[in-house]
Amino acid sequence: MTNFVNTPWTDRFASRTEGMTSSAIRELLKLTADPEVISFAGGLPAPDVFPLEQIDAACRKVIAEQGKSALQYSTTEGYLPLREMLCRHMERYGVKVTPANVLVTSGSQQALDLIGKLMINSGDRILTEAPTYLGALQAWSGYRARYLTVPLDDEGLQTDLLEAQLRSGPKFLYILPNFHNPGGTTLPLERRRRLVELASHYGTPILEDDPYGQLRYEGEHLPTLVEIDAEFNGAAAAEHPFRGGVMYLGTLSKTLAPGLRIGWVVAPEAVIFRLVQMKQGADLHTATFTQMVAYEAAHGGFLDRHVKRIREVYGERRDAMLAALERHMPPGCHWTRPQGGLFLWATLPEGLDSGKLIHEALQQKVAFVPGASFFPLGGGQRSMRLNFSYCNPEMIQEGVRRLGAVIERHLAPKMVAVP
């Protein structure tokens, strides 16, 4: 840490901030500001697919028709037409909820923070996948969470290793079943059912984070955990009332635009009531203007059409990255083949450490995130997260070539040393 001048403020930090370090990813992203670096490090949507015209039209409409409301304070729960739209969205996912089950948040990162504040006492153990979403660890470290983990394989969380962890009584289970960040994995239907069944048996609440669910490039949509939980209620498949064992996090960041900061939580009414209290203290409400603009831009079928276009663009980029990896990665490397989302997860041959490789990679103008960042209890040194949504296919091809060469060089001395 930089050597700052001391002030009366600086020796009084709360103990919860001890050992808290800045996000490895965000610090790394600063290095990748160099325009010559081909970055697979961020989790950025491609700006080429941002619906500028639609947002422009939405801004004009909102200001012309509801300008005074759009610039005023508004309710903590969120803009009602937006929450109603999100209910209709959830219904297509097989779950019946009302606006009383929905809280609009300032990105789904805020939902993670509010849930942490609501649920986590110092020392509580949260059960996560290993690896897991770094932002969740960041949000919860402020509440002094501890962790239990279940490892991923190429199909996601290994449900056969889950029961032992559930037995030790975690506060809740946090999981990304679709197109995992960072793992790129998708949990098969059988594992989803088994997971919900086990969690239900042990009374463990599930927090389902689904930022990428609509971005599927192959295969069939799988039911969300919140839907499977609703099925357990015994209602007919056509009308699953929300049951509340699973809370669901969604976001418009990957389908509309992250710069608007619109996410949402679906939760039991009693939890929403408490989360609203937390959010009142945290930021009063999410910007009225961006909520209204997001609603105007998204509703009435536009978002579905737009998501189709994003799928085409990102699907092509995923294919480009898979092809480039086949071509340029040395033997002994392997990687996940994501059915959707923004990321894949590559593992290097035995003996290599992606955390050491990153510096040489940056010299060669290619960036990734070392895998160890995503493990709350350590591990992952041989792995890395590669984003394929941000760069176009040509850049992907060139970036993977550079990356393959860096890895190759690190392998070479070993091969020489072993006659």
Add this chain to the structure above:
Amino acid sequence: MTNFVNTPWTDRFASRTEGMTSSAIRELLKLTADPEVISFAGGLPAPDVFPLEQIDAACRKVIAEQGKSALQYSTTEGYLPLREMLCRHMERYGVKVTPANVLVTSGSQQALDLIGKLMINSGDRILTEAPTYLGALQAWSGYRARYLTVPLDDEGLQTDLLEAQLRSGPKFLYILPNFHNPGGTTLPLERRRRLVELASHYGTPILEDDPYGQLRYEGEHLPTLVEIDAEFNGAAAAEHPFRGGVMYLGTLSKTLAPGLRIGWVVAPEAVIFRLVQMKQGADLHTATFTQMVAYEAAHGGFLDRHVKRIREVYGERRDAMLAALERHMPPGCHWTRPQGGLFLWATLPEGLDSGKLIHEALQQKVAFVPGASFFPLGGGQRSMRLNFSYCNPEMIQEGVRRLGAVIERHLAPKMVAVP
């Protein structure tokens, strides 16, 4: 609390949420949604003064010229041109800071929350004014703060009562020197100097909250505490480097528009470094789009011109409320005469309780916030907060008439009972 269905989530709330109740003000505001109610309860800017054309033009410019950046993720610290603009603003307030001293927040409510997360351990005592801003208490209750208080008189914090409280070692002192919410008071220069001197002597950091500082309707601008603190550094008056004993909170909510949710903190670099970590976990960053739109709308002199117009409108409304109070309030009531801001503070005759009066007031279609809400350690039953920015002069006149009649009725039986 409503009787909600239990779920695995609902019996697992963190202990920090015990006894936390929804904001009295926000619950009250729901009742005032009735369009016939004349509400002095909110802290709402007048929508008539929102600069719709300027925001409209700013949106178009941002989307046309920087649309892809505006809709993308951005840095946690905030949009650099906006932070540079805020530095220039602070320089006019007599304080030299760099963008490294400025963090853009999602309204200044978020700054209060992040500072709470950074500074407050369970049980830490925060020194506030009594009454004080309710949103600060709400933000900090989640971190289990306790409170010490210094009472206000008609000139604000009573500095002759301050030293005893500083001696007992509060974590920091939170104060609103200008046009106090809810008190409507303005701390005179002599008290400002004494306060900074005392806090400095006891090593107590000061958090200066200044949402209304530019909205002065009479008298001369007084130096901010952060400026007085800088003077103590001994530098020439023309160039006061930021010293760091005082952190400063500002907002565009009262000068541009609250629906954009743009606030800022000025703090020592080492504190900003930590607050950025907190904000990463809390919401990654404030909406890129609203930051850019706020900058485009505000910079280049527009905000100054616009603030002049707001001053005229609100100054007239303040005068209307003071005149109406003179005319309609029964003998024995008194109230502060704010030099600026949005609120004044009225005190009822002995024996009346504003918390009981509010129900009858709502029946008579007039609303205020009972004073007790603003006291962290109790008190204030005879007082009420009246907002004068939201209603036009005619509504103010009529609302105060209704309020006077309600108070009159409550006084009358007593006067009969005493022969």
